[in-house]
Amino acid sequence: MRIIVNHATCQGHARCWAQAPDIFKLDDEGYILPGDINVAEGDELLASRGAQACPERALEIDRTAAAPESVFIQSRV
Amino acid sequence: MASNPVPDHVPPEMVRDFSLFTSAGMLPTPNGDPHAAVACVHAGPPIFYSPYNTRNGRGTWVITRAKDQRRVLQDAETFSSHRSIFASVLGENWPMIPLELDPPAHGIFRSLLNPLFSPKRVMVLEPVVRERAIALIDRIAASGTSCDVMKDFAFPFTVNIFLGFLGLSDDRLDIFVGWANDLLHGDDVKRPAAARMIVAFIDELAAMRRKEPVADFMTFVVQAEVEGRPLTDEEVRGTGVLLFVAGLDTVAAAIGFDLAYLARNPKDQDLLRSEPDRIGLAAEELLRAYPTVQMIRVATKNIDFEGAPIRKGDYVSCATMIANRDPAEFECPNTIDLAREDNRHAAFGYGPHRCLGSHLARREIVIGLEEWLARIPGFRIKEGTAPITYGGHVFGIENLILDWS
Ligand code: HEM
Ligand code: SF4
Numbered sequence: 001m002r003i004i005v006n007h008a009t010c011q012g013h014a015r016c017w018a019q020a021p022d023i024f025k026l027d028d029e030g031y032i033l034p035g036d037i038n039v040a041e042g043d044e045l046l047a048s049r050g051a052q053a054c055p056e057r058a059l060e061i062d063r064t065a066a067a068p069e070s071v072f073i074q075s076r077v
Numbered sequence: 078m079a080s081n082p083v084p085d086h087v088p089p090e091m092v093r094d095f096s097l098f099t100s101a102g103m104l105p106t107p108n109g110d111p112h113a114a115v116a117c118v119h120a121g122p123p124i125f126y127s128p129y130n131t132r133n134g135r136g137t138w139v140i141t142r143a144k145d146q147r148r149v150l151q152d153a154e155t156f157s158s159h160r161s162i163f164a165s166v167l168g169e170n171w172p173m174i175p176l177e178l179d180p181p182a183h184g185i186f187r188s189l190l191n192p193l194f195s196p197k198r199v200m201v202l203e204p205v206v207r208e209r210a211i212a213l214i215d216r217i218a219a220s221g222t223s224c225d226v227m228k229d230f231a232f233p234f235t236v237n238i239f240l241g242f243l244g245l246s247d248d249r250l251d252i253f254v255g256w257a258n259d260l261l262h263g264d265d266v267k268r269p270a271a272a273r274m275i276v277a278f279i280d281e282l283a284a285m286r287r288k289e290p291v292a293d294f295m296t297f298v299v300q301a302e303v304e305g306r307p308l309t310d311e312e313v314r315g316t317g318v319l320l321f322v323a324g325l326d327t328v329a330a331a332i333g334f335d336l337a338y339l340a341r342n343p344k345d346q347d348l349l350r351s352e353p354d355r356i357g358l359a360a361e362e363l364l365r366a367y368p369t370v371q372m373i374r375v376a377t378k379n380i381d382f383e384g385a386p387i388r389k390g391d392y393v394s395c396a397t398m399i400a401n402r403d404p405a406e407f408e409c410p411n412t413i414d415l416a417r418e419d420n421r422h423a424a425f426g427y428g429p430h431r432c433l434g435s436h437l438a439r440r441e442i443v444i445g446l447e448e449w450l451a452r453i454p455g456f457r458i459k460e461g462t463a464p465i466t467y468g469g470h471v472f473g474i475e476n477l478i479l480d481w482s
Contacts, residue, residue, distance in 0.1 A: 009151070011431040014196045015421070029191035030436065055421040056151070056428075 001044050002065035003037040009058035019050035081128040093125040103468030111468040116402035124385045137392040143406040146395040150428035156374035166272045174315035199436040210448040222482035231329035244293030257325045279317035332445045333474040334367035340458050350450040359415035360443050365422035366413045368397035369472045397423045456481040
């Protein structure tokens with residue numbers, strides 16, 4: 001799973017961060033760091049809760065993307 | 078009402094007899110519920126024109142759907158915040174900063190101020206906020222089994238935190254509470270008088286901090302630079318005045334509405350007292366159900382918006398109390414469910430002007446509720462008293478006499 005971050009739409013409500021501070025990282029002003037977020041396998045529920053908490057609809061959930069671990073494992077096989 | 082002329086471009090069928098100032102339940106009402114009163118607009122069209130919907134009696138478009146409010150508030154180019162509302166009380170014309178600036182100037186000042194109010198900074202402030210809540214509540218608990226929450230807790234608490242930001246001691250607390258009160262409830266003489274006092278006070282404080290810097294907000298503002306230059310006197314004033322106006326009555330009203338709800342709903346009260354971990358989520362639901370701010374924008378160009386012919390110069394009202402009761406956005410919006418999840422309410426607005434103090438306000442409310450519930454046993458509205466609520470530009474509650482005898 002991947003979270004698509006529409007950085008320009010973020011207004012620093014920090015509701016995503018309040019749900020999952022380790023997944024949604026904020027800058028010093030309290031706005032989300034730019035760049036999409038690859039979600040680790042065990043973090044999917046937390047990450048989707050965080051994405052759904054955004055009042056501005058700046059976070060989009062992409063369930064088609066593989067979690068980073070599985071990509072890693074696949075690439076090793 | 079309705080004596081106001083409706084502009085020619087507004088189709089008569091889009092005009093509705095509704096006003097956040099004069100409709101039923103908006104004037105000071107004992108045991109009123111102004112939020113439930115405005116929720117009724119959702120029975121009607123998503124957008125309509127109210128001929129009387131500002132403090133000085135101007136007409137506005139009223140956007141009722143949360144989704145449409147997001148569109149308006151996220152589009153500052155079409156819907157401007159440039160109004161000088163506070164200064165106009167004085168017959169002057171300077172913006173409160175950043176509230177009445179538009180991008181790109183807005184962003185420059187927001188970036189300057191954001192770090193001071195960021196979630197991380199607020200975590201650092203938390204112990205001080207908690208200490209102040211405890212001190213006030215302990216004093217109330219020690220002096221009897223009844224108090225007026227607004228006068229004895231909510232206002233002293235929020236004014237105290239404001240004074241802490243400004244590096245000032247508590248000795249002038251009563252004067253500040255008086256100014257805040259006059260500014261909110263005063264008549265045409267008291268309001269400008271209070272506004273003038275607040276401006277003079279901020280100007281004087283800025284001058285003092287310029288001479289002798291200390292580690293506080295005003296010193297930060299007078300030393301700050303934007304685009305390689307220091308702030309002008311007017312910018313310093315606009316910033317300082319907004320902090321006073323934005324942070325006092327909003328948080329105080331939230332605490333008042335929340336404790337009034339809990340006083341009337343003993344089951345919810347007991348639940349939060351015995352399981353304080355639920356207070357964070359509950360506070361969000363109470364912010365959804367009892368938000369306080371109406372946002373007004375001015376159209377910068379003609380636009381046909383969801384069927385409404387909005388013309389350049391029209392006022393557009395986005396009331397958080399209306400968005401937060403939108404059935405398209407919230408399941409059973411008029412039911413208060415303290416465990417509601419995915420609660421993307423609009424209490425702090427949307428778009429670039431999202432409340433700068435939202436992280437601080439949230440902590441103040443949660444800490445206030447936590448410490449109140451931990452220190453005051455089962456409370457109810459004191460028999461023979463009635464909290465007076467009111468609508469308007471900022472919704473509020475005048476008195477809340479609780480009894481725990
Ligand atoms: C529960 C309490 C509060 C509520 C409901 C609230 C609500 C709001 C709303 C809806 C806005 C957006 C206004 C607009 O878009 O025109 C706003 C802006 C603002 N608020 Fe709050 N507020 C609260 C507490 C505070 C506190 C404690 C502070 C100060 C420390 C504060 C400072 C500000 C500032 C400076 C702005 C202007 C931001 C900008 O224009 O960029 N607010 N507030
Ligand atoms: S919740 Fe949305 S607006 Fe708020 S910080 Fe996260 S991404 Fe930004």
